Amino acid sequence: xxxxxxxxxxxxxxxxxxGASCSTITLVRDRGVILVVDPGTLKNPRLLAAKLKxxxxxxxxxxxxxxxxSHLDHYxxxxxxxxxxxxxxxxxxQADRLKPWRKSWPAQGERIAPHIRLIKTPGHSYDGITLxxxxxxGTVAICGDVFWKKDFPRSDPYAQDKKKLKQSRKKVLQxxxxxxxxxxxxxxxxx
Numbered sequence: 751x752x753x754x755x756x757x758x759x760x761x762x763x764x765x766x767x768x769g770a771s772c773s774t775i776t777l778v779r780d781r782g783v784i785l786v787v788d789p790g791t792l793k794n795p796r797l798l799a800a801k802l803k804x805x806x807x808x809x810x811x812x813x814x815x816x817x818x819x820s821h822l823d824h825y826x827x828x829x830x831x832x833x834x835x836x837x838x839x840x841x842x843x844q845a846d847r848l849k850p851w852r853k854s855w856p857a858q859g860e861r862i863a864p865h866i867r868l869i870k871t872p873g874h875s876y877d878g879i880t881l882x883x884x885x886x887x888g889t890v891a892i893c894g895d896v897f898w899k900k901d902f903p904r905s906d907p908y909a910q911d912k913k914k915l916k917q918s919r920k921k922v923l924q925x926x927x928x929x930x931x932x933x934x935x936x937x938x939x940x941x
Contacts, residue, residue, distance in 0.1 A: 752780035752865035752883045754890045757801040758790065760933035762823075762898055771823040773932055776892050777805060778816075778883055780863040786834075787816040787881060787892050788932070789827030798827060814862075818894025819875040824932070837862060839870070839877035871896045871922060873915025874906055880922055888927030890936070896922050899934030 755777045763769030773788040775798060784807065792798055799809055809830045817825045817838040828836060836843040841850035842862070851860050851868075859867040865884040871893060872878050880893040895906070896918050909915045922929060923939050930936045 751886050752778055752863070754778050754883050754885055754892070754930070755805070756930060756936060757786070757805075758792070758798065759935060760788075760790065760931075762933035771933065773818075773824040773894070774930055774934060775801075775827075776930055777802070777807075778866060778881070778892070780865045780883070783814055783863040783866065784812050785814040785816055785863075785866070786812050786831065788818055788824040788894060789815060789830060791823045791826040795827055795830050798830060816879075816881055816892070818880065818892065818932070819878045821875060821895070824894060837868070839879050869921065869925065871918035873911050873913075873918045874909050876910055878918065880918075880925075882925055889925065890928045890930060891922045891926035892930045893918075893922050893932070895932035897929055897931035897934075899931050900929075900937040902934075 756774055757777050758775040760772050760774035762771040772790040775790050776787040778785040812831045812834050815828055815831045815834045815836045841848050859869040861867045867882050868879050871880040874895040880891050883890045926939055928936055928938055
C-alpha cells in the first residue's frame with residue numbers, strides 16, 4: 751500500500767478577490783515513486799525542503815510532482831523539483847517532453863503507480879484531476895480545489911463549470927474514504 755502525508759497544510763483567503771493562497775502540499779510514496787502533489791506558493795520554498803528533510807528526503811529524491819489543476823497557487827513551487835517528472839491533466843512530462851495519457855481514460859482512471867491512479871475531476875477548472883491513493887487506512891483522494899476545505903466554500907466563486915464541479919465532488923466522495931482538499935486539513939468521508 752502507498753503512504754500519504756500532508757507536508758504543509760494549505761490556506762486560502764483569495765476568495766475575497768484579494769488575499770493569500772497556498773495549496774495543501776502532500777507527499778505520496780508508492781514503491782519507487784516519491785511524489786509531491788501541488789507544491790504551492792510558499793513565501794519561502796526552503797520550508798518545503800525542510801519538511802522533506804524531516805521525511806529523510808531532499809528535493810532531488812522526489813521523482814514525480816503532481817499538479818491537480820493549472821492555478822498558480824498549486825504549481826508555483828514545481829521548480830524545486832527540476833529533475834522530477836511532472837504529471838498533470840495532459841500527461842506525464844519529463845523535462846520538455848510530454849507523454850500524453852490515453853485519449854480516453856478508462857472509467858477507473860489512469861494508473862501511475864501500483865496504488866495511485868488519476869481521475870478527471872473538472873469543474874473548478876477544466877483541467878482538474880484527482881489522485882486516488884490506496885493506503886492502509888483506505889483510499890485517500892488528493893483533489894485540489896474540487897474541495898477547498900471540508901465545508902468551504904459551499905459554492906466555489908471561481909468554478910468554471912458549477913454543474914461539472916458538483917459531479918466531480920460526488921465522484922470524489924464515492925471513490926474515497928478520506929479527502930485532502932486544496933487548502934485545508936484531510937477529512938473523513940461520511941458514507
